[in-house]
Amino acid sequence: MAPESVNFSSLNYSLPFSSKEPSLTFSWIGFTLIATVLAFMIFKRDPYAHIPAVGGTDMISSYFTAKKFYNRFYEILSIGYAEYKGRIFRVPDQDRWNIIVSRPDQIEELIKAPDDVLSFDEFVNKEFFVKDLMGSTLIENNYHVGIIRSQLTKNLCHLFDDLREEVELAMNDNIPLTDDWTSIHAYSKIVQIIARASNRILVGWPLCRNAEYLQISIDYSASVTKGRDILLYMPACVRPFAVKFLTTVPKSIALAGKHLGPIIKERQAKIDEYGPDYPDKPFDFLSWLMDEATGEERSIPALTNRVLLVNFAAIHTSGMSFAHALYQLAAEPHYLQPMRDEIEAVIAKEGWTKVAMTKMHKLDSFFRESQRYNGSSFVSLFRLSLKDFTFSDGTLIPKGSLLSVANRPIHRDEEKYPNGDKFDGFRFARIRAEDGLNTTHQFVNTSPDYIPFGHGRHACPGRFFAATELKAIMVYLVLNYDVKMENEGVRPPNVTAVWSCMPDVTAHRRRFLTLEEKGTISTIGQGALRFLRRTKLPYLAVCVNAEKGLHDCHIGGSDVPLEEEGFEYNLIVG
Numbered sequence: 001m002a003p004e005s006v007n008f009s010s011l012n013y014s015l016p017f018s019s020k021e022p023s024l025t026f027s028w029i030g031f032t033l034i035a036t037v038l039a040f041m042i043f044k045r046d047p048y049a050h051i052p053a054v055g056g057t058d059m060i061s062s063y064f065t066a067k068k069f070y071n072r073f074y075e076i077l078s079i080g081y082a083e084y085k086g087r088i089f090r091v092p093d094q095d096r097w098n099i100i101v102s103r104p105d106q107i108e109e110l111i112k113a114p115d116d117v118l119s120f121d122e123f124v125n126k127e128f129f130v131k132d133l134m135g136s137t138l139i140e141n142n143y144h145v146g147i148i149r150s151q152l153t154k155n156l157c158h159l160f161d162d163l164r165e166e167v168e169l170a171m172n173d174n175i176p177l178t179d180d181w182t183s184i185h186a187y188s189k190i191v192q193i194i195a196r197a198s199n200r201i202l203v204g205w206p207l208c209r210n211a212e213y214l215q216i217s218i219d220y221s222a223s224v225t226k227g228r229d230i231l232l233y234m235p236a237c238v239r240p241f242a243v244k245f246l247t248t249v250p251k252s253i254a255l256a257g258k259h260l261g262p263i264i265k266e267r268q269a270k271i272d273e274y275g276p277d278y279p280d281k282p283f284d285f286l287s288w289l290m291d292e293a294t295g296e297e298r299s300i301p302a303l304t305n306r307v308l309l310v311n312f313a314a315i316h317t318s319g320m321s322f323a324h325a326l327y328q329l330a331a332e333p334h335y336l337q338p339m340r341d342e343i344e345a346v347i348a349k350e351g352w353t354k355v356a357m358t359k360m361h362k363l364d365s366f367f368r369e370s371q372r373y374n375g376s377s378f379v380s381l382f383r384l385s386l387k388d389f390t391f392s393d394g395t396l397i398p399k400g401s402l403l404s405v406a407n408r409p410i411h412r413d414e415e416k417y418p419n420g421d422k423f424d425g426f427r428f429a430r431i432r433a434e435d436g437l438n439t440t441h442q443f444v445n446t447s448p449d450y451i452p453f454g455h456g457r458h459a460c461p462g463r464f465f466a467a468t469e470l471k472a473i474m475v476y477l478v479l480n481y482d483v484k485m486e487n488e489g490v491r492p493p494n495v496t497a498v499w500s501c502m503p504d505v506t507a508h509r510r511r512f513l514t515l516e517e518k519g520t521i522s523t524i525g526q527g528a529l530r531f532l533r534r535t536k537l538p539y540l541a542v543c544v545n546a547e548k549g550l551h552d553c554h555i556g557g558s559d560v561p562l563e564e565e566g567f568e569y570n571l572i573v574g
């Protein structure tokens with residue numbers, strides 16, 4: 001594909017110095033150097049030249065394509081999927097190319113490639129600076145993954161009574177039953193319920209009900225993400241200091257350790273006195289971690305670090321998945337009664353057990369369809385190439401490339417999912433009814449056509465636990481509550497940033513705002529607006545209301561009433 005050219009002919013410029021200045025020579029040298037470096041970067045050999053691209057291929061036009069599609073990543077992804085269907089293609093990200101795979105046989109090749117060639121761990125490490133922020137041992141010795149895959153998953157039936165009890169209590173505490181409709185801020189409640197139910201199984205009772213501990217486990221992912229943003233452009237040698245003095249990660253680990261420390265000490269004392277299988281030993285993830293940890297891994301900070309990491313992997317992924325399903329149900333409450341009928345019939349026959357939940361096919365289908373239709377990411381199965389890798393069709397992926405799979409386009413492909421652009425809550429229940437005992441279409445089942453949990457040997461090991469927990473919460477909700485959107489029948493639009501596609505976690509509290517920035521319309525949140533104000537950039541905020549017309553107009557720095565409902569702001573940044 002020929003590189004696009006950029007026309008600079010209309011660019012007005014003036015030299016940034018006067019000819020009388022003594023630094024003229026140095027400025028020219030600087031200017032020439034910068035121009036040379038830029039020319040080198042623009043015209044150097046493109047190692048991806050053989051892979052078709054969406055948008056321009058040179059540095060400048062690909063940068064602008066990435067910027068333009070920051071909140072419309074799905075658009076460029078869909079263009080590539082439609083245009084190059086079956087072929088590997090690339091889309092520009094902010095400062096790199098994202099190599100996209102979509103053909104089933106090539107997805108299988110990607111997941112089967114050895115870890116030292118296409119690495120999941122190194123992708124996670126690079127994306128979240130895990131080694132710098134939380135310590136290299138979490139990547140190099142990930143024994144917690146084996147525990148999730150074996151003990152946690154195999155014991156779900158035994159753990160179910162505890163999980164169900166915690167779900168019921170947490171629902172009652174967070175969303176007390178009322179006689180009339182009550183408006184709630186959904187995401188903050190969901191995430192509290194999920195954190196509490198998950199921690200009942202991760203660290204046991206009573207810590208799972210400790211408000212401070214729960215808040216740390218909920219906020220930990222934000223702490224890590226902010227830490228990552230701070231480290232992003234720092235050289236490796238200063239990162240240890242930056243982690244210590246500029247991020248909140250060590251503080252979160254210390255604070256969580258304050259709660260976990262006494263529990264770990266008490267359990268260790270019993271192991272020392274009565275042996276590893278002491279009477280009344282708590283049956284939870286922390287006990288399994290302590291059973292398997294060796295050497296330095298047995299310390300309170302190391303165990304705390306690992307518990308927080310699993311909270312990081314579990315809470316918001318489950319929270320977002322539940323919110324997607326709940327918003328869909330609240331916007332389409334006609335799904336409520338058939339699900340309620342099914343759940344009541346199964347419980348009447350079997351009781352409310354883990355096994356009973358496997359017989360609630362409509363419930364299972366609703367979650368699977370929700371993940372297919374919405375899902376929290378447009379692409380998944382991320383891998384970083386640590387060596388050159390060649391697919392069997394001859395496509396060479398150079399060392400250091402980011403690869404992923406076109407999750408959303410696959411999930412909306414009409415050939416794989418008829419009427420794929422429509423949410424059909426009982427789609428998979430119908431297929432299962434036709435297929436008899438076939439489990440292929442269960443919520444937790446992964447395939448190259450269904451990848452919200454990934455696929456292959458790194459597929460989410462926590463998905464069996466997550467599915468049990470999400471379904472338990474939904475069963476309780478469907479049996480005890482009615483749900484509808486404040487704005488009846490209307491699901492709040494998802495919030496997108498590059499490849500992530502999140503449910504509007506602010507739903508009910510405020511609307512999202514529209515930013516018009518030099519001709520590009522994109523949706524931004526309040527955080528971005530606050531940032532804009534802090535930068536002191538001059539901006540003009542025009543506030544329009546559908547009924548009242550022009551409502552308000554503010555110029556940079558003045559206090560725009562951001563919290564107001566029903567208004568839309570168009571911002572022009574100068």
Ligand code: HEM
Nearest residue numbers: 313314317318321381382452453454455458459460462466
């Ligand atoms: C609905 C909720 C969840 C979703 C959508 C989700 C999704 C994912 C995805 C997409 C991956 C990467 C797979 C790949 O690239 O092949 C992953 C990995 C992982 N997930 Fe989940 N996850 C969820 C819940 C959980 C829970 C509850 C836990 C822990 C109990 C967990 C623990 C992990 C771990 C440890 C990995 C890394 C696996 C490895 O290193 O091989 N996840 N998850």
